[in-house]
Amino acid sequence: MPVDLVADIRAARRIVVLTGAGMSAESGIATFRDALTGLWSRFDPQTLATREGFKRDPALVWGWYEARRRGVLNATPNAGHLALRDLAAMDGVADLAIVTQNVDNLHERAGSQQVIHLHGSLFAPRCLACAHAYAYAETDGAGQTSPGEPDRPVQPPRCTHCGGPIRPGVVWFGEELPTREWAQAVDRVREADLLLVVGTSGQVYPAASLPAIVEQNGRPVWIIDPDEGLAKGTREFWNSTAAAGLPALVAACARKQH
Ligand SMILES: [Zn+2]
Known part of the structure; x- marks a missing residue:
């Protein structure tokens, strides 16, 4: 040292x-790229980590980030x-x-x-339309943390404020x-x-x-x-x-x- x-x-x-x-x-x-395995190996970062990709297939993108969030909840x-x-x-x-x-x-x-x-x-997800913060329900974590749960597309929840789709709270390619x-x-x-x-x-x-x-x-x-x-x-x-x-x-x- x-x-x-x-x-x-x-x-x-x-x-x-x-x-x-x-x-x-x-x-x-795993790093973003290292996590592109299994179900996700067919997709490139432009699909999973851009605003355009989310708009094209919200369930695919939300499911990807839910899988990553589950991975974090199962890590220490x-x-x-x-x-x-x-x-x-x-x-x-x-x-x-x-x-x-x-x-x-x-x-x-x-x-x-x-x-x-x-x-x-x-x-820290938020509404794609109005940026209103989305609060995970108490059960969101518990119900989705089983390590054996398969990765899959998941429809994003809707904004309680305007009804818009909730997007992951991460910075995507092309965003400030x-x-x-x-x-x-x-x-x-x-x-x-x-x-x-x-x-x-x-x-x-x-x-x-x-x-x-x-x-x-x-x-x-x-x-x-x-x-x-x-x-x-x-x-x-x-x-x-x-x-x-x-x-x-x-x-x-x-x-x-x-
Ligand atoms: Zn909204």
Whole structure:
């Protein structure tokens, strides 16, 4: 474990953690493309992850996201998610925000308080027509979480406000990031003493502009990822996975305080 990384965390009061698919991989959450198996292998991302695709076949698209949501409900936060919760509570850390590209809820279920979803959430669907938020019924989760339930098209529910179809709350291809969440992320990053980038290349825009803001402020950016290919440029890099590295890192930081 890099000594400088421990020192940077010890020195930081305001930390932002940018997380991506690698954060949840060890919880068994497949990436979008890796999840295109079985029933879904015939479909391409343009069909399943665009507004046009949803309008063409709402049941197909809603069924796909329900299958993914079921997968998340059957998964559990890994040791990396739990370590970030612990890092937020550590002495000396005044503030820790997680800015995630993931659409699962594993950070929240691990107990993290400040989670900003840049790409939306599987758990925040809304009306296609009027954007009214849709609340899942109590039974929606319980009835649909059986791991053995086959994937299938499912007609989306209707909006209680206008009767329009409910669409998944994730950002699709060709759509802007949610304005409020993006503004929150930029605000937090501007104030950050330290940015940790976990399980994402941090190189796809617009999210890639967040590390640049921290660097312009002269603050450290650390990439924590098992892919050595990301260790380029001037950024600090630690070759580790989220579930293995983050608990060890938090333990090392805590120990140094005594
Ligand atoms: Zn509506």
